[in-house]
Amino acid sequence: MQISKYPEKNTWSELIKRPVIKREEIAEIVEEIFNKVKENGDQALIDFNKKFDGAEVKNINISLEEIENAESLISDELKSAIQKAKENITKFHVSQNVEIEKIETTKGVICWRENRAIDKVGIYIPGGTAPLFSTVLMLAIPAKLAGCKEIILCTPPDKNGNINPAIFYTAKLCGVTKIFKTGGAQAVAAMTFGTESIPNVYKVFGPGNQFVVAAKEYAQNFGVSIDMPAGPSEVLVIADEKAVPAFCSADLLSQAEHGSDSQVIFISIDVKIFNETIKEIEKQIKELPRNEYVQESLKNSHFILLETIEEAVEFSNLYAPEHLILAIEDFENSISKIQNAGSVFLGNYSCESAGDYASGTNHTLPTNGFAKNYSGVSLDSFVKKITFQHLSKEGLQNLAKTIEIMAEAEGLFAHKNAVSIRLNQDNERI
Amino acid sequence: MQISKYPEKNTWSELIKRPVIKREEIAEIVEEIFNKVKENGDQALIDFNKKFDGAEVKNINISLEEIENAESLISDELKSAIQKAKENITKFHVSQNVEIEKIETTKGVICWRENRAIDKVGIYIPGGTAPLFSTVLMLAIPAKLAGCKEIILCTPPDKNGNINPAIFYTAKLCGVTKIFKTGGAQAVAAMTFGTESIPNVYKVFGPGNQFVVAAKEYAQNFGVSIDMPAGPSEVLVIADEKAVPAFCSADLLSQAEHGSDSQVIFISIDVKIFNETIKEIEKQIKELPRNEYVQESLKNSHFILLETIEEAVEFSNLYAPEHLILAIEDFENSISKIQNAGSVFLGNYSCESAGDYASGTNHTLPTNGFAKNYSGVSLDSFVKKITFQHLSKEGLQNLAKTIEIMAEAEGLFAHKNAVSIRLNQDNERI
Structure with missing residues (x-):
């Protein structure tokens, strides 16, 4: 367990580091x-x-x-x-x-x-x-x-x-x-x-x-x-003074249980909740059967005290966690500020286990910082979206000049000709 | 130009081959x-x-x-x-x-x-x-x-x-x-x-x-x-007896113009349209400034006669073209049968140039058979979709048994505990 109290922002890039994978x-x-x-x-x-x-x-x-x-x-x-x-x-x-x-998009052009x-x-x-x-x-x-x-x-x-x-x-x-x-x-x-x-x-x-x-x-x-590139599973919990240390601790341990390389980060803006959560972890850990994973994983975990929820969300966006739990009272206000995360759990009763199993959301999520540029699995992951377009003769007439000028400017005369030839009276058979 | 008349289906896998890239x-x-x-x-x-x-x-x-x-x-x-x-x-x-x-998804569980x-x-x-x-x-x-x-x-x-x-x-x-x-x-x-x-x-x-x-x-x-892996640009044109050889030819040439490795495939179910399109190509090619690319690219192009539109669409799905032009009268009937394609152009006035420049669809599309498993670029390509969930206490109660049983069956007791601890009366502070 690595504890950081009010770390300077220039040290954050160290705190968000993931274990390096030997490729x-x-x-x-x-x-x-x-x-x-x-x-x-x-x-x-x-x-x-x-x-x-x-x-x-x-x-x-x-x-x-x-x-x-x-x-x-x-x-x-x-x-x-x-x-x-x-x-x-x-x-x-x-x-x-x-x-x-x-x-x-233009009269006679349907996409x-x-x-x-x-x-x-x-x-x-x-x-x-x-x-x-x-x-x-x-x-x-x-x-x-x-x-x-x-x-x-x-x-x-x-x-x-x-x-x-x-x-x-x-x-x-x-x-x-x-x-x-x-x-x-x-x-x-x-x-x-x-x-x-x-x-x-x-x-x-x-x-x-x-x-x-x-x-x-x-x-x-x-x-x-x-589906996506992957790394070890992760959770980041943000807690304010209304969070429940026993709940936060249970969520952190449920992540740590996945494997010895799991990533666990706890951020609180309240000293009392911060200290109590650490105590709770020591208490709850004794009861767990997958103890050896949990102990190992906790060694690399970060427990961080910050000043404000805004700072905590900023840290989280930098880390881009797979799972983000907002154990804070006014979570509504933070939603729009969350930029990088796989799946977000709001309030004291939204535990990660719910999303892992049965709430309905998908649990296949981007890890290792990939929440910056990947979404979790969804229906979209199993389909391609094909574009279709139909231009009537009128539609093509309405766009003809635009296409011809652009094609010519790109030096692609056959592209231009594909339009011109269609609007040339001699070619009208239809 | 490689001409195949009514090729047996067991030869199709040869016809759909792309040039091999030296990696x-x-x-x-x-x-x-x-x-x-x-x-x-x-x-x-x-x-x-x-x-x-x-x-x-x-x-x-x-x-x-x-x-x-x-x-x-x-x-x-x-x-x-x-x-x-x-x-x-x-x-x-x-x-x-x-x-x-x-x-x-369940009363009190919002995703x-x-x-x-x-x-x-x-x-x-x-x-x-x-x-x-x-x-x-x-x-x-x-x-x-x-x-x-x-x-x-x-x-x-x-x-x-x-x-x-x-x-x-x-x-x-x-x-x-x-x-x-x-x-x-x-x-x-x-x-x-x-x-x-x-x-x-x-x-x-x-x-x-x-x-x-x-x-x-x-x-x-x-x-x-x-955005996606890539290969040379491609078009596949399917033409029936109502197609216009001059238009088909212009579309094929506009693809061939991209580069000497461009892929061009023409399929017709009508012999007359088939032969006339080939003649038109020989005529139109003389007018084009990027002649050397076009000549080179046409060498590897396939001109294929098939019996029916169903067969043509089947071939196209196997090839999975970046661009598919349906120069056929009853294109409406074929739309639902198109399984693999980047962007589809319907009817005699929907030339590829329209989609390349100005109709509104995106021209960054999957090539090299990737239309089987990738979509073209869209708004989605520039965003991640983050899932959010909120469970009220009642919501968690409604799902608790489901989660606890599943977590236990997977041997993940800390996952189970994250639920149980929240519903334990002693922990109720909120």
Whole structure:
């Protein structure tokens, strides 16, 4: 825990620094994995399952039996919770669908945009310590709403070759079309090139370790697009005198729980709340099972005292946090000042967990300062917007001079001619 | 000109192939340029101006005098044309601004998205044979509408150290904040790292040669985002018996005029129109000043006869053209079937030049098959969408069980605790 009391602004650039990611070594390993998957297809994935996940898997395809069994393996309580979350996520993402609006920019010239789903998308779900079925919800629901025809999911098997049944259940519920037992950079490679079993896709989504992140970036060299670049998860909490230290502490710890590289920043403008939150952390941390991650992550966390909410928001805009919690009374007044953030939680009852699971917003958000230039995942992430235009003869006449003069000034005479020839009487056949 | 009459579907994958881009050599050169710019700042740019553009430029900054002179150097006719284009582009891009819609996903749980401009953006405008002031319109107008605070423009000087006055005029008209005399990969490096004169930006836009394209991709390693990956410009024209060969030919030639690597595809379902269009090309080509590009580009062009419009659209979706012209009578019926395209031009009077300059749509579009997974530039390209959420105490109560069950099933107890602690009576201070 690094404490800074009223730091000078010229020291802020140090405080907002993220851990540096070692790129080169990883890049080489990823390239090698891509080459193997391209050459050996499914067999490469089976070999990597053994090598990296210690799993003996004869077939990366999921059997019908496994999917059917999944339903009986999870509690009705969990099923209901997943369904409720699905309902809210659906409501919020449906609302992102914009009606087609045709604009007549000049008389006879009509322009508009229409959404078209990205035909084939791939979702990566990490294995490891937490089975992230919530991420299945966050990616498969908008993919299905957008109308993607192929929605495939890759996730690594555990040592026994199994996948958590909650992932199966959620994937089936949300319209995933195919699931495969493969993880890491090799899964991304498989979705990029395709294998005997796995279809190639046009866009890859989902979180992962540094190899998965590097693999997604590398995949872009082969025409695949990705949801966004990524780094460790982060939260920044801003608290005033009306904040509740126990709540702030719980939010900071829930972020720290994600992994030892999670980024946690706490800013208060009130000394009492500041000190009490630190005490609360020491108290609450003892109760947590993922203690080792939390301890590690807190070592790099910053606890900062500032003078005003304006300053705190300024700091936050500079840091550009993935999650921003405004545990302040007059949050309404700060909304318009927030320039860079992935998702913002307003007031004392809007905990990050709500957005992580069930409020309806997407939890796939820009980290590592990318909130300066990227949005989180939304319905838009699964579509392209195609522009259409129709010019009547009158429409073209109205624009002809403008186009001809500009084309000529750019030295593009064939561009000019495409207009002139249409308005030349001799060519009128229609 | 490569002619294919009723090709079998299993040969289509050959017909849609783009020219392969040599990546490795270029990547090395770009990396070296980035290193030099990072080390030597402005001086590196001055050196590269001399080396690559043969221009002796003492200062990469533009003088006030140069900008003021520009206005007197271009005709009133061109000024009016640029203004008219600006008006239409503004109308269409303003319409892309979506009202904030707050969604109550569960009673007491309110979620919404708000646009925030990307603070600092950079526009690259190529020099060379055509002074692309139209691209200044296409990028600076939405940047200004989005509210970007810093909109910088880099463009290479000619041999005399000058910039085309139409670029100055358009940049000033559209709210560009700073202009610099630097081009190629070095300009992209300067916008990525910043130099003494050039501020670093968060997102880089604009077309360029293969070095600029590679530089934009490389810039992403340093946290900068880009409008989209790129390749040579393309058009695909679909013509039925009501198409006008002279118009089709003019459209194909206007694409071929862009550069010797431009991609031109003509599909007809009518033999007469097919043959006449080929004849028209031979006729019209003689009149064009940029003849050498056109000849070269036509060598790789495909002229394809197919049976039906459905087949033609199917081919087009597979090719995913940057520009698609439907020179067919019943274009209305085909709109919903178009799955992959950048911008679509409907009917005999909607020539690509209209969209290139003045109809209002953006001309920065996905090439090289990227229309499968990327949209063209729009207002959205200059903003991030931030999600906000507010849960009242009642709202959190309504979602509590759902969140707690899911968090526990994912093994994330601190996430669960962030909810539980808020609903525990002892913690109620507010």
